[in-house]
Amino acid sequence: MSDEANDNGPSADARNDDPADGWFPESVAASYDDPGGAANAPEVVTPAVDVLEDLADGGPVLEFAVGTGRIAAPLATRGVPVSGIELSEAMAARIGSKPGGDAVALTMGDMTSTRVDGAGEFSLVYLVFNTISNVTTQDGQVDVFGNAAAHLRPGGLFLIEVGVPDLRRLPPGQDTVPFTVAPDGHRGGYVGFDQYDVVTQEFSSNHVTVSPDGKGRFYRIPFRYAWPAEMDLMARIAGMRLKHRWAGWDRSEFTADSTTHVSVWEKV
Numbered sequence: 414m415s416d417e418a419n420d421n422g423p424s425a426d427a428r429n430d431d432p433a434d435g436w437f438p439e440s441v442a443a444s445y446d447d448p449g450g451a452a453n454a455p456e457v458v459t460p461a462v463d464v465l466e467d468l469a470d471g472g473p474v475l476e477f478a479v480g481t482g483r484i485a486a487p488l489a490t491r492g493v494p495v496s497g498i499e500l501s502e503a504m505a506a507r508i509g510s511k512p513g514g515d516a517v518a519l520t521m522g523d524m525t526s527t528r529v530d531g532a533g534e535f536s537l538v539y540l541v542f543n544t545i546s547n548v549t550t551q552d553g554q555v556d557v558f559g560n561a562a563a564h565l566r567p568g569g570l571f572l573i574e575v576g577v578p579d580l581r582r583l584p585p586g587q588d589t590v591p592f593t594v595a596p597d598g599h600r601g602g603y604v605g606f607d608q609y610d611v612v613t614q615e616f617s618s619n620h621v622t623v624s625p626d627g628k629g630r631f632y633r634i635p636f637r638y639a640w641p642a643e644m645d646l647m648a649r650i651a652g653m654r655l656k657h658r659w660a661g662w663d664r665s666e667f668t669a670d671s672t673t674h675v676s677v678w679e680k681v
């Protein structure tokens with residue numbers, strides 16, 4: 414599962430990064446919204462915002478791990494009341510500079526446990542761009558589902574967008590799946606690969622960059638994968654049941670060959 418959401422490693426001087434910002438400190442946040450980044454393209458953002466606006470049913474809504482407001486800010490411009498929880502000050506500092514960003518009610522904290530004003534009244538909680546995988550233990554992921562349910566009103570919805578674990582690409586005895594191999598001769602090169610531990614369900618995304626002068630950088634980010642069915646069980650523990658499972662924001666059918674899913678659970 415190439416983790417595009419986390420592929421942008423430190424691009425600037427990392428010496429001033431605050432460790433409290435986790436894997437998204439200033440040196441990552443600085444380029445997160447760079448023009449040309451696929452995740453910020455209107456053809457990616459708009460379909461997501463369309464679905465979220467529809468499911469919000471007027472709101473209010475809460476984004477877990479709101480980041481720089483890539484999704485929350487455009488959703489707020491549509492008149493939906495949006496709150497967000499975020500761990501990284503460096504990421505959150507960018508929300509206000511976006512159209513609609515000033516309207517996003519931000520709470521700094523960990524989405525496994527942080528409660529925001531209005532808990533119990535939200536119509537929709539959402540967690541997109543593979544970010545459930547940034548929580549690297551099963552207990553932590555169960556807590557995310559529990560915290561989402563605690564913020565929802567009865568009948569409210571919890572939505573997750575995440576890749577399907579790429580384990581079908583692992584032959585017996587192999588634990589590594591390359592997702593980009595881009596040798597570029599005299600201008601350096603890049604290799605990206607995921608490495609899986611199928612016992613713990615931990616995996617890592619690994620980025621090896623060689624610059625034109627031959628210097629290398631190895632950047633490794635830890636994750637945990639969960640099958641859609643495991644997430645259904647986490648939802649059930651939290652008092653929710655599956656309402657939709659789509660292959661993407663176009664609401665297409667989820668099949669055995671789907672590489673991502675957008676899943677929606679309803680608080681019973």
Ligand SMILES: C[S@@+](CC[C@H](N)C(=O)[O-])C[C@H]1O[C@@H](n2cnc3c(N)ncnc32)[C@H](O)[C@@H]1O
Binds near residue numbers: 498
């Ligand atoms: C890939 S970015 C996604 C940001 C935003 N949701 C988007 O779609 O662009 C992941 C974000 O999750 C945040 N994050 C990771 N773990 C978190 C946690 N346990 N609680 C709150 N935020 C977290 C990171 O700081 C980062 O901003």
